[in-house]
Amino acid sequence: MTVQGGDPRIVQLTHRPGVIDLGWGHPDPALLPAAGLREAAGAALDRLGPDALAYGAVRGPAPLRDWLGVRIARTEGRAPAPGEILITGGISHALDQLCTLLARPGDVALVESPTYHLAVRILREHPLDLVPVPADDGGLRVDALAATVATLRRAGRAPRLLYTVPTFHNPTGVSLDPARRRALVELAAAEGLTVIEDDAYRELAYDGPAPPSLWSLAPPGAVVRLGSFSKAVAPGLRLGWLTAGAATVARLADGGLLDSGGGVNHFTACAVAAFCGAGQFEEQVADLRAAYRARRDALVGALREHLPADCRWRAPAGGFFVWARLPDGLDAAALLPRAVEGGVAYLPGARCHLDGGPAETLRLAFGLYPPEALAEAARRLGAVVRAAG
Ligand SMILES: Cc1ncc(COP(=O)(O)O)c(C=O)c1O
Known part of the structure; x- marks a missing residue:
């Protein structure tokens, strides 16, 4: 379940085989308006x-x-x-x-x-x-x-x-x-x-x-x-x-x-x-809103289904990110290697604080993957969290 791109000689994004990586805050290459920009150039x-x-x-x-x-x-x-x-x-x-x-x-x-x-x-x-x-x-x-x-x-x-x-x-x-x-x-x-x-x-x-x-x-x-x-x-x-x-x-x-x-x-x-x-900007933005709204909904719906009840998160009204909180006592950075073994990755929330911050937080980015991959990522994350809890 990979997305396009991933050649580190050309782009910043890299893939780990078999891992759905919700750590990248990047847009999906499949949604970029290549034809419109060729015409515009x-x-x-x-x-x-x-x-x-x-x-x-x-x-x-x-x-x-x-x-x-x-x-x-x-x-x-x-x-x-x-x-x-x-x-x-x-x-x-x-x-x-x-x-x-x-x-x-x-x-x-x-x-x-x-x-x-x-x-x-x-x-x-x-x-x-x-x-x-x-x-x-x-x-x-x-x-x-x-x-x-x-x-x-x-x-x-x-x-x-x-x-x-x-x-x-x-x-x-x-x-x-x-x-x-x-x-x-x-x-x-x-x-x-x-x-x-x-x-x-x-x-x-x-x-x-x-x-x-x-x-x-x-x-x-x-x-x-x-x-x-x-x-x-x-x-x-x-x-x-x-x-x-x-x-x-x-x-x-x-x-x-x-x-x-x-x-x-x-x-x-x-x-x-x-x-x-x-007029292509307005068209592109309308398409992106529909695509990313569906991704947000897929991720949030699957988190509801798969994460333990004592996890917390909120559906954002825009942007790319769901901020989640693991049960007390779990450290998102320490858990990451096990998550990667389980086929999913994220950004540990402590990285977003100047001085460390709460260890149990993590950031899930939903821009890069289609809805079915996001649902699978939530299922994998749920399994890793349950095994650790
Ligand atoms: C909050 C925020 N600001 C800035 C950027 C980068 O912006 P730009 O690509 O325009 O440099 C990002 C990219 O993820 C971001 O999330």
Whole structure:
């Protein structure tokens, strides 16, 4: 039961024979729009000729920025002004760029815990001093954030940044409660804290529209929202965008990285502009929502059937992840080798905490496999947990 891909000379994804690996937060290669992107790349070359292959405008090609501006205004009710949008190399790249330009080594950055473990690597490489803020079933605890900011201020270590994934969180699947969204942007504006909103999963909403972005709620300048085409179109594009205050966007646009190399991934951005302009983005997102909703339902239904009654998990309303809790006393990291022997793998939840965190949690990603494989993975996981309990 393997999926396409898996040649480590070409792609990041690798397969272990016989293992259904729910540790990868990757989309299924079978769902990537290869034909539409081939057509779009041709259309970009036909339309722009050599301009599609030149050093690009530093903020990204206007057709893509314009398309995004119109779509964001329609779907989020707030239109970014032309100076408030920048094409990026996706979220990871933009996060790295922001740390370079908005922070200095040793600055304090607040991070909700648990969080996207690979963003932590980027933040640490700068190196920023990371301070965790707890989250619960309603997402980031804004009361705890306020207390942490106050404590740090008293110690003369005012934080510069907050990194957060408020919508269809990786790894928990939770979306930040509406009242907390408003409280968070007010607190950030009052404290001069820049919120970096990682919005990777906004388009993958399965039970109605995604909640409003922090960026759409915040006073100008308080939030930098990072968007990505990785999950809604294809991760190999390495393309995304950000919406932020005009001063922040200007800072990035004037930085050495873009001055030297031009706009990020210019040809890809021109091709994606053609893809989006031809209506293919909306079609792709509609197809993905249907496909991933079915996968979420298959996994959650099978967990209900196969996991012992004292396990806990929640069906996410969007994104890629089910966050599960094993019975007390079981350690997900220690159990993983036995799970792999039993033909299933996952990400131990402790990896998503800055400081270890609860050992009995684990993250199950449902993007990569079709429903029948997910049901089989849940059956195998249930057998491993029962044998260990
Ligand atoms: C929360 C989150 N942010 C960012 C990324 C990576 O985004 P990009 O591919 O745009 O760099 C991922 C990928 O899994 C993710 O889960």
